[in-house]
Amino acid sequence: MPIRARSRILVGAATAALMSALVPQASATSAPARESRPIYSYDRAVRESVWVDTGLDGDRDGRGDRVAVDIVRPREAADRGRKVPVIMDASPYYACCGRGNESQRKTYDADGDPVGFPLYYDNYFVPRGYAFVAVDLAGTSRSDGCSDVGGPSDVRSAKAVVDWLNGRGRGYTTRTGAERAHATDWSTGDTGMIGKSWDGTVANGVAATGVEGLKTVVPIGAISSWYDYYFAEGAPLYDSGPDWLSRYVNSPDARARCAHVQQRLVDGAPRTGDWTPLWDERDHVKDAHKVTASVFVVHGQQDLNVRAKHFGQWWDALAENGVERKIWLSQTGHVDPFDFRRADWVRTLHRWFDHHLLGYDNGIDREPMADIERAPDQWSTDRVWPPRTTARTTLRPGTGAAPGVGTLRLTPPRPGATETFTDDPALDELDWAAHADAPTPAKAGFISRPLTRDLRLSGSSTVTVTATPDTTSAHLSAVLVDLGPDTIRDYGAAGEGITTLTERTCWGASTAGDSACYKETEARTADVGFTVFSRGWADLGNWADARQGRPLTPGKPHTITLDLAATDHVVPAGHRLALIVGGTDRYLIDPPASRPTLTLDLTRTRASLPLVGGAPAFLRATSGTVHPAAPRTAPAAGVTAPRPVPPIPGGSTR
Structure with missing residues (x-):
């Protein structure tokens, strides 16, 4: 347990010697040791x-x-x-x-x-x-x-x-x-x-x-x-x-x-x-x-x-x-x-x-x-991660009542179904998710029915997209979104989900030149209307070879599979699961040389998700009577945008 800094006692040689006498090292004839003790100075x-x-x-x-x-x-x-x-x-x-x-x-x-x-x-x-x-x-x-x-x-x-x-x-x-x-x-x-x-x-x-x-x-x-x-x-x-x-x-x-x-x-x-x-x-x-x-x-x-x-x-x-x-x-x-x-x-x-x-x-x-x-x-x-009942499950995007706002189901879309969007480098995943239900021109969104029970994703996902560009270069983003109110750690704000406090607690022994006492923290939270919980990106020019890009042929369909980040997220009953496909995810990838318009062939587009319980779990969660999630504080549009993140792995505040 920590020692509060205001009552800290520096452990000196005499104290260590006393502890050494009271807590001897385990020997071959003593009971098996289960925890090392602070017996040394x-x-x-x-x-x-x-x-x-x-x-x-x-x-x-x-x-x-x-x-x-x-x-x-x-x-x-x-x-x-x-x-x-x-x-x-x-x-x-x-x-x-x-x-x-x-x-x-x-x-x-x-x-x-x-x-x-x-x-x-x-x-x-x-x-x-x-x-x-x-x-x-x-x-x-x-x-x-x-x-x-x-x-x-x-x-x-x-x-x-x-x-x-x-x-x-x-x-x-x-x-x-x-x-x-x-x-x-x-x-x-x-x-x-x-x-x-x-x-x-x-x-x-x-x-x-x-x-x-x-x-x-x-x-x-x-x-x-x-x-x-x-x-x-x-x-x-x-x-x-x-x-x-x-x-x-x-x-x-x-x-x-x-x-x-x-x-x-x-x-x-x-x-x-x-x-x-x-x-x-x-x-x-x-x-x-x-x-x-x-x-x-x-x-x-x-x-x-x-x-x-x-x-x-x-x-x-x-x-x-x-x-x-x-x-x-x-x-x-x-x-x-x-x-x-x-x-x-x-x-x-x-x-x-x-x-x-x-x-x-x-x-x-x-x-x-x-x-x-x-x-x-x-x-x-x-006990095991991902859980043993996790199974990769293919979900299929389909067209909806309005352009850019489609469905996400187990069944394939109608033949010839398409969605079209134009890359807007000024927008990011939070902008897309905030307008998931609106027919905005910069993304294509696909949304499940409201869930009747919790749906858990555990592991890594992929999204396969067949897109026809009108330019020779294009970038793609795919994000998974939990549409519903929640309170989360505010990962996009300073501290990336924590607030540093002034009080210190101590974890071990100190000397005049090396203190064991550190500032405490607490969770920094945000009330949100949605949560982007997994994301992936690709240059469509890598469609033929993930390791080498090439110019695109305008007007020709190209198929590529995007690897989405691993996650373990529960979409609660009453929420909806959304897949959004867009172009440049501002602050998270750099834009291409052009500003392409892309047409998705939905019959050749799919998401492979690690669902706990597999396809039957998705089927159960998207049918029957909806039990809404408990009401929350009036949600904001989303977390503070994560912008920018400097390219310094392991910097002092990162």
């Missing part, structure tokens, strides 16, 4: 820096690159000859941008020794018998080399530290010196990687190498394929590429030496959106079969920075390869669970690491696989 912990060889020379200076590794570990364990496991966060952000909701950076004393570590991992876990290791990725902060944004430099520089922790690599006490540092003197080698956004992405990448000694990873709002961070089937999601991000995090030394890496990022990531060898290097999904670590996925379903497709395709690939896994899905945007479900998160993470790094049989591996936020601060669980 955080104040007296060993704090040191090591530089680890990566086997690379990314900056081409003729010397092998070494990455800086800042370590804090329990002194008493080392004095007694006890080895400890490692919790590791490898990040490009420790110097440039900070970590967490309060943008914390590493701090050092006059001799360059580490004093302050961002976040609470060190404060909470070091007293419980873990080491915490904070790695500066190559090219960032105090490390050599160049940042290559998810490429071999990122992954190998972090993997090299796991190897060193297991006695397979070389570490040194200084950046350029020759005095060796040996982790096997104090580390068991068992390592868990954790981190939000880019940090979690690196954890995914290292896990996908299958490196020995990596026991678990906890990716929070993490990327699974860097192509899908910048493009969606050829449609650009941001007006910049990885070269911008590399410049953003590179140290001054790296900026002076890494022009060749910058040029490689420019050349390898063309704005056409074509898939190149650069993206193959940065695709962790294809290497999921190599993963031997357990994986605890955390993601905001309304994350419009690292969008929800990332966790969906990673989760599916892990499942196909039998990887042990767990998942939390929130209603937030790009937010750490420490800031939307703090007490439960720390308790769960503690038990997860105890199980996978200390070997404690605490039952977490037998508990429900998934925690899903259904409403602000209201959670449900699933």
